[in-house]
Amino acid sequence: MTDKQQRAWVDEHAIAFALGMLDDEEERRFLEAIQNDVEFAELASARDSESIGHIPAALIARWDAAGRVLDENEFHLLEQHAHDCVSCREELELLAHGVLETSGISRHTGGIDWRSWLGGIVLGAAAMFALIMITHPSLPGLQSPITRVSGPSNSKLQGKIIDVVTPQAMRGTTPEPIRLSADATVFLLAVNLPTDVAAGATATIVVFDASSSILSRTTLGPAPWIPPSTQILILGDPHFDVGEYRVELRVEGESAVRSLGRFSIEVER
């Protein structure tokens, strides 16, 4: 067998070897063949068992794009794992690929697999506030947004089309009201976090509704939050009141509360 033939044989049998599907003789042949093979020699080296069974780092790093490219079944397995695995979730949060705080909605909606809806979301990097409005239970049910994100609008999640709207505002104020449909019970709010918080400090994002009642409280891990450091909040209510909503950041050790922004909601009747 020529080198070329041997290389072709290795290529054709690598997946089967990796999955332990070769018989003993083929296995010996494969291991011998890959001894000096730059791409496959690693398959013969012991691996740290702790690193096995977590989402590959390359996929976590490209999570948003992976949600659009990978086979639905494969990504569903990844999503499920991310939902259950604390360390993988922490890594996704570190990279700001969908930091979820479900406590704010669980009392209203219960048991919804939010993460499966979120797999492919890409938030505009420049967005200071990105609001993704969804209605429950009948997706999609979006009303015309005020301003659309140029990039990821009409993001397709799990086969459903949703709109992403971003008020064209610097951090602080949404200039125009967000129009919600009357049956909207949930929307997602993405908030860019400041980079000047002391390292190690924890913080809480608090969202106040139109009547100044606390709608959501989200505790963050210790700063710093690396860019794009976008915290996504899921806000849920049986109905959203018309009026101005406020988002504040309460940083441990800081006496003053930081304002992250305001936005107004109009409800279509």
Next chain:
Amino acid sequence: MDWQTVRRALRRHFGPKLDPADAHELDDLIQEGCVRLLRAARREPVEDLQGLITVIARRTFQDWLRRRYRNERLWKPLEASDELAIPPAVDPRFGDLIERIEFMVLEVFQREARPECEKLARGWFSRRSWKELAEELGLSHAAVRKRWSRCLELPRRVLAANPLLRPLFGEEKDD
């Protein structure tokens, strides 16, 4: 950990190594380096952050290069034409194909509550031999291989349902 500093350091490592044609990979490589650093920091306390960043950066870059060629080799034999572009889902940016398949197999075992299969999978994916695994389980070599073969039936069905991966298991692709 000061992630701003980490990202800057990783950028300094990756930037000069990347071919101009791959410059768009820089941010993703930095992200990947951050994930690996976090994983390393979980395993043991970081005493020399700069040293660890250097090691992580080197490994991340080497793995990125390796999986680029490896994925291409895994895919190419299936195609009559060498010029056919690698499909997006096999794009090495999304990780090593073998590592992804191993993850899916393990995840299926976990979802389906197959602890015996999961244990065998973890052992084999750690590159331990069937002989070692058989001894550990107090089974014969043949019995372990048979058990593993049965274990694989379910994940193989799951993997074969993926039109992209199906041909990797010797089955025909969809037209």
